[in-house]
Amino acid sequence: MKIRKYIARNMPEALQQVRDDFGEDAVILNTRQLRRNSRFNNSDQPQVEVTAAVDEIIPSENMESENFGFSPDVGLNPNVGSGEDVLLSEKNLGHSELFGKQRNITKVENESSIGKSLQFNYRKDELKNTELNNTKHISEIDQLCNEFRKHGITQEIIENLLGSLSDEQNKGSLQRKAEVSSFIDSWFKSHLPECRRLKIGEKKQVIGFLGSAGAGKTTAIAKIAGSFAKKRKDGVVIISTDNRRIGALDQLEALSHIIGVRFETAFDEMEIQVMLDRYEEAQLVLIDAPGYGCRDEIGLKQLKGIYNSVHVQEVHLVMDATNDFKHMMEMIEISSIFPNRRLLFTKVDQVSRVGTILSATICSEIPTSYVSNSSEVKGGIEPADMRGMFTEMIDVNRERVFGNV
DSSP states (O other), X not given: OEEEEXXXXXXXXHHHHHHXXXXXXXXXXXXXXXXXXXXXBOSSSOEEEEEEEEOSSOOOTTOOOSOOOOOTTOOOOTTSTTSOOOOOXXXXXXXXXXXXXXXXXXXXXXXXXXXXXXXXXXXXXXXXXXXXXXXXXXHHHHHHHHHHHXXXXXXXXXXXXXXXXXXXXXXXXXXXXXXXHHHHHHHHHHHSOOBOOOOOOXXXXXXXXXXXXXXXXHHHHHHHHHHHHTTOGGGEEEEEOOOSSTTHHHHXXXXXHHHTOEEEEOOSHHHHHHHHXXXXXXXXXXXXXXXXXXXXXXXXXXXXXXXXXXXXXXXXXXXXXXXXXXXXXXXXXXXXXXXXXXXXXXXXXXXXXXXXXXXXXXXXXXXXXXXXXXXXXXSOEEXXXXXXXXXXXXXXXXXXXXXXX
8 A cells, every 4th residue: 555645735735645646546544724824834825735645556454454553644633533643553454453442444536536535433343363563562552642632632733743753653663662652752852942030240131022811921020020030120110001991000119119129111212212311221121012912913013113112122922721722823923023022820739731831932933932830929930941841741651551661
């Protein structure tokens, strides 16, 4: 059996490529949408990915498989059936068995048959009297991926992890459980952007903040200011431009008093510049802005103009860790007009599933800065070590799934 992956602008175009290469006998193994400007699609337009195959010799039902591995080009489809996940091995398409599940594949004759070809029927296969070299590893990988889903890791990320596992196994690697476990560890950590927290130096830093109302932006700013005020109080200044929320100025002024840093208000770029000139010797200036939602494009563009005019060097996007993945990605997308972004997550102490945070970080490819894990003004904020957060998440399940490796 020959297997090949096609990427095209739309489904008809992809199907035509399949027919040109494999003819009318081709079957569709998997399809998925690739979001524009994502880690897996660098173009500015959405694309589709289709994995197709054609049989040269149809194996009999009694044919035994000598090796049970990952197919290099087949991923999981997040949009099929009930959400169950399937990964086919090229050498075992006769068995159609992976992760203890089986699916039926329908021949694709035209575009309308796509829906039928993707209706997968699952059942448990007892695999009696069959010796498949890596069945145990695959079962464990499946179990670990299910744990990832429970923790909030998105299906798209799991698919690409499995695709990378496929590539490695086809190179002859990952024969032992310890190698599989180590590879999963390395894969996630290599896809998690680094943490870039603020550092006070000789040159003044002007840092802007952005977030929706209620995200905890103002409190996060006070916490960051407080952490630096321990070293040099006169080197930190907070400027609030939030004239939208009732009590916002009073709140930040009170917080500034508690942590012992200077506080000013300004409502346009000229007033901000006056404050920057007044505190010329300050090492760190933190600018608080009004809360902007995903649909407030006009307000965000105005804020960008203000930040550009006063030469803000970084913009920290503050997001509530209790929000869902979709909301986080909407905020990340609409904030793309700001250069040099950092991700700052608040209310981390209130979430039990850190996978949503990790997924947003991986898909955005934006460096992180801080996580806030307490409602206390003094303390409760630390550098956002996403790789360490992933290690804590996977260690909960690694020993139970893989044993002592």
